Amino acid sequence: MENVRLGIIGIGNMGMSHSLRIHREHKVPGMTLGAVCDINLERRTWAQENLPGVAVFEHATELYESGLIDAVLIAVPHYDHPSLAIEAFASGLHVLIEKPAGVYTKQVLEMNAAAKQSDKVFGIMYNQRTNPVYQKVRELVQSGELGELKRVVWIITDWYRPQAYHDSGSWRSTWEGEGGGTLINQNPHNLDLLHWMLGMPRRIRSFCSFGKYYDIEVEDDVTAYLEYPNGATGVYITSTGEAPGTNRLEISGDMGKIVVENNRITFDRNRISEREHNRLNVDPFRKPVCWRCEIPVSGDGGEQHIGIFKNFAKAILQGEKLLAPGEDGIHGLLISNAIHYSTWTDDWAELDRFDHEHFYELLQERIKSSTVKKNVVQKVVDVSGTH
Structure with a gap:
């Protein structure tokens, strides 16, 4: 693998910013934007108009099954971070989640267990x-x-x-x-x-x-x-x-x-x-x-968010140690x-x-x-x- 093909779920404030940094500004060496996903039509329309060449999906499962990505960034409301991460691990994908890891520890412990079983790279956007x-x-x-x-x-x-x-x-x-x-x-x-x-x-x-x-x-x-x-x-x-x-x-x-x-x-x-x-x-x-x-x-x-992305890409491509392991979210x-x-x-x-x-x-x-x-x-x- 020469480049990590990233998918982004959630094209709101953070999702838009991240997608532009990766796709238009090319600020993350070793990472390309393969696809994005959002159930909101207006946001999918924005993606189609501003992210040429990037596939756009309505549902996360479609994104996971597309074969267009190696890893996913989950940038949706807090409650859904763990469930989407667990599904991504089951689909054989590396996962990076926005903070917080979730809303309650019970669901995050389940997510961490799924990450451990998957043996995939798991990071969290603790850019500070x-x-x-x-x-x-x-x-x-x-x-x-x-x-x-x-x-x-x-x-x-x-x-x-x-x-x-x-x-x-x-x-x-x-x-x-x-x-x-x-x-x-x-x-x-x-x-x-x-x-x-x-x-x-x-x-x-x-x-x-x-x-x-x-x-x-x-x-x-x-x-x-x-x-x-x-x-x-x-x-x-x-x-x-x-x-x-x-x-x-x-x-x-x-x-x-x-x-x-x-x-x-x-x-x-x-x-x-x-x-x-x-x-x-x-x-x-x-x-x-x-x-x-x-x-x-x-x-x-x-380097804030860009630094986390660079480290995440290197962890997948070169085995670099994560600065912010996803398990730390607990x-x-x-x-x-x-x-x-x-x-x-x-x-x-x-x-x-x-x-x-x-x-x-x-x-x-x-x-x-x-x-x-x-x-x-x-x-x-x-x-x-x-x-």
């Missing part, structure tokens, strides 16, 4: 993993340079979305249409990075507000308290209702503190670890000697589900023994009372576009 800032933070943490984790605080409230955004689609900001609010729509990248850089919390206690700022039924304001296996703690705060918002990540360890803000990294680095200083020091008020370091980062945000989603679950049950959510079935039952209760216009919603039509 290409950002040199987060790559450097991960390196500082995982190399041990920050020392043992003590605390993390991430305030990510610059996801402002007005009521007009929530009203822009009948499926948007509803339990039946999207499966949640800011956690499932705007925050999947941040929740993935939290896991990718620091590992998984052990348990979560959260407080979500539903429709606090907008006429919506899902969460638009979240504060979550995290506990890690080593006893470290964290606070995760996010909202779509604050303007101007904040994006500040602070990670404290034995060897100092990392702050990420405005795409810059500051590392207040202790000469010796705080624990060692505490053992040796006899002065009641002496702090560890600390140096302020501005951590240099090359590049401006990384981790950020588990944090998201646990935050919902803790609020719904008014109790701790234990991640290492999370009750996937009970979460699913509670979600179904909210779907049944969802205010989504059932006669308007069409799954696998609206792409998970501008989040």
Whole structure:
């Protein structure tokens, strides 16, 4: 195979952008656009007019059986990611899914099992993993340079979305249409990075507000308290209702503190670890000697989506290791589900023994009372576009 022939399911905001990058702009070496698919006639018409030479299908099964593709990108509403991926694996295709991996962990675990059985390349569009800032933070943490984790605080409230955004689609900001609010729509990248850089919390206690700022039924304001296996703690705060918002990540360890803000990294680095200083020091008020370091980062945000596509193509053609394996989608989603679950049950959510079935039952209760216009919603039509 010289080139990976990609199919795209869902020609909405993201699907259109991806198809143009690959087919018209040729930004992904080793990848061509073989076919696209959407059950919406208007979007199929757009594809026929703007993607010359690319086959256009109405249904995913037709695309899978066409013989025109080797891999598929799934860029549809969240609920349908796992089912379409499972069918693609059964059809012998490599799979790349848009984030989030799904809406509830039960379905994503089934998708991961299907991926493992297929032995196909499985990736997820966690494009923020290409950002040199987060790559450097991960390196500082995982190399041990920050020392043992003590605390993390991430305030990510610059996801402002007005009521007009929530009203822009009948499926948007509803339990039946999207499966949640800011956690499932705007925050999947941040929740993935939290896991990718620091590992998984052990348990979560959260407080979500539903429709606090907008006429919506899902969460638009979240504060979550995290506990890690080593006893470290964290606070995760996010909202779509604050303007101007904040994006500040602070990670404290034995060897100092990392702050990420405005795409810059500051590392207040202790000469010796705080624990060692505490053992040796006899002065009641002496702090560890600390140096302020501005951590240099090359590049401006990384290659983002193009970087994930390039890596996915190389993984298929050359066996390159995936930067964002599809199986990793379960981790950020588990944090998201646990935050919902803790609020719904008014109790701790234990991640290492999370009750996937009970979460699913509670979600179904909210779907049944969802205010989504059932006669308007069409799954696998609206792409998970501008989040």
